[in-house]
Amino acid sequence: MVTWNNLDTLASYDKLATMKKRVNIVEAMSGENGADRVARYNAPMAGGLNFNYAAKEVDDTILEALAELAEEAQLVEKFEELYNGAVINTGEKRLVLHHLARRQLGKDVIVDGVNKRDFYVSQQKKAADFANKVHAGEITNAAGEKFTTVVQIGIGGSDLGPRALYIALENWAKVNNTAKMEAKFISNVDPDDAAAVLKSIDVSRALFIVVSKSGTTLETLTNEAFVKDALEKAGLDPSKHMLAVTSETSPLAKSDDYLEAFFMDDFIGGRFSSVSAVGGVILSLAFGPEIFARIFDGAAEEDKLATNKDVLKNPDMLDALIGVYERNVQGYPTTAVLPYSQALSRFPAHLQQCDMESNGKSVNRYGEPVNYATGPIIYGEPGTNGQHSFYQLLHQGTDIVPLQFVGFKKNQIGMDVVIEGSTSQAKLCANVAAQIVAFACGKDDEDNNKKFEGGRPSSIIIGDQLTPESLGALLAHFENKIMFQGFLWNINSFDQEGVQLGKVLAKRVLAHDTDGALKAYSDLLDI
Structure with missing residues (x-):
């Protein structure tokens, strides 16, 4: 039986709080000390990824204290309760089952006589079968032509995650000959958003997916009406072009206005729904069901690692613990997510919602105010663009901002050129390596304008290439990190009353x- 306690009531946290500024990261990362840390401070992830935390302000003593905190806070046990069907979402009195949507980690979860794993598998199969029929030309428009474009109409978690995943694999799919349909997204209730998408496609050969769990989301229903109007003006029957992804109890589920309806679940929050029908339908149509299956296989493998009680072999929990150390002991209020991959250009925006909507809370699971900091402010942009933008503040500003880099050894498309003795990919990788060391070690100079204090902590997730498996693992890593931090802060990470x-x-x-x-x-x- 687990117990839920505020962070500041834990003896292990009191011990950790005495270790503020224990590590001088400038000294720790300089010379051979730095080389030794880079070699030692690694945690393998799924999908061929590796979490390297050498440039974080931790040492073996702090890591031992973090392990004690994880044990006292019963982080792994709380995760076990979650995936076995406990009511972890206390605000809405709901289970939290996005892990179960990708694969079974524990025992069967039965709700009202329904095995929830069977439900998720059935919806995955339904989406796969539908996508295969569209690709085979068994489902066509009124003229017998194949659909060539799929457009998702949603907002928040119904948009950000699926959009980020689509952009991440769009070029990879083209190179690997798995691209089936072009995908577009309409989210903002600003009419220019929908109009721009509609003007960029042949609506007669487009499928539109209306995504709303409740079936009452104002922005989504407004954009749906906008699209229906455009279809009717083009002489098309909207019911032959529109799909619904919604809950079984939603008004959309009972409508004859849709070619097909796929069901999401009340036990999966929107920001965690990319592995459900919310992402499954559009990604299966865009890339094929096999590619979507590879995404959630990578996520499922990462989830397995999150069950490990050994902190050093559980990269998701380790990242979460270091983040709490930075937020609550070091006092850093923000975190920057910096992917050195253009394909991950929208991934920081997805994480911004996933983290800030989950852990932007000031009361605990019981509605009682907490007197310590909770979720950090998350933002980010791809490198190297960010280097020529906000990195000035990160390097020389008055606030220290912890950094989370993501990088890959190979690009996705395979095109490159040697310029001045090195390829573009080599230059990209050289930049991320240089930034980590520059942030950590700084540079002394008599001119203070050119002086870099250093001591700016960072981690990096490194992979060989951004593939469906590594993308799934990356997604699950951050979802699990957010979950573990919510456990530590004793808050409910799975409702969003603030919106x-x-x-x-x-x-x-x-x-x-x-x-x-x-x-x-x-x-x-x-x-």
Whole structure:
């Protein structure tokens, strides 16, 4: 039986809190000391990835203290309760089953007589069968032509994760001859978003996926109506071009307006839903079901590692523990995610939602205020673009920002050229290596404008190439990191009440039920 306690009540945390600034990262990463750390401070991940934390402000003593914290906080045991079907989402009184959607880790989870694993497998098969029929030309438009484009209409978790995964593999799929359909995404209720997508495609050969778990999401339903209007104006029957991904209890599930409906689950939050039908339908249509299966295979293998009680062999938990040390002991309020891969250009945006919507809480699981910091602010951009943008502040600003790099030895497309003795890929990899050392060690100079203090901690996840398996492992790594940090902070990482108030007030504005500042802003915007 696990116990849920606030972080500041744990004896192991009190011990860890005495170790602030124990490690001088400039000295630790300089010369042969640095070479030794790079060799030793590694944790293998799934998908051929490796988590290297040599440039973090930890040493063996701190790692031992983190292991004690993990044991006292019962992190692995709490994860075991989660995947075995405990009601971990205390705010909504729900199970948390996105791990089960990719593979069974523990015992059967039965809800209202339904084996949830069987449910997820059935929806994966349904999506695969549908995609195969579309690719084979068994499902066509009214003119008997194959569909060539698939458009996802959703917002938040119904958009960010699937979009990031699609962009990550778009070029890989083309090179490996697995690209089946072009994918587009409509999310913003700004009409320019939907209009731009519609003008860029042949709507007569497009399938549109409406994604909303509740079937009541205002932005999504507005964009659905926008698309239906465009289809009707083109002389097309919307019901022959539209699919739904929703819950079985949603109004969308019972509608005849859709060519097919696929079901997501109340026990999977939107930001964790990329491995469910939310991502499965569009990615299976875009790349083929086999490629989507490889993504969640990589995620499932990473989940296995997250069950290991040995902190040094559990990269997801280790990353989470180091992050809590940085947030709560070192006092760093932000984290930058910096993928040195253009294919991961939208991955930081997905993690921004996944982390900040999950752990942006100021009360614990029981609704009681906590008196310590919780989730950090997450942001990021791909390298090397970011180097010519906000890295100035990261290197020489007054705030220390922990960094999480991601890099790959090989590019996806295979095209490259040698310029001045090295390839573009070699230059990319040289830049990420240089940045890690520059942030850690700095540079002394008599001119303070040119002086770099160093001492800026970072980690890097390194892989051979960004593939479906490594992408799945990367996705699961960060999802599990967020989960473990929520456990440590004793907060509910699986609801998102903070997004609701604005929705309620927006409906009041549209109904002209306003007063005070709300009415004044409505007047300013001419609503």
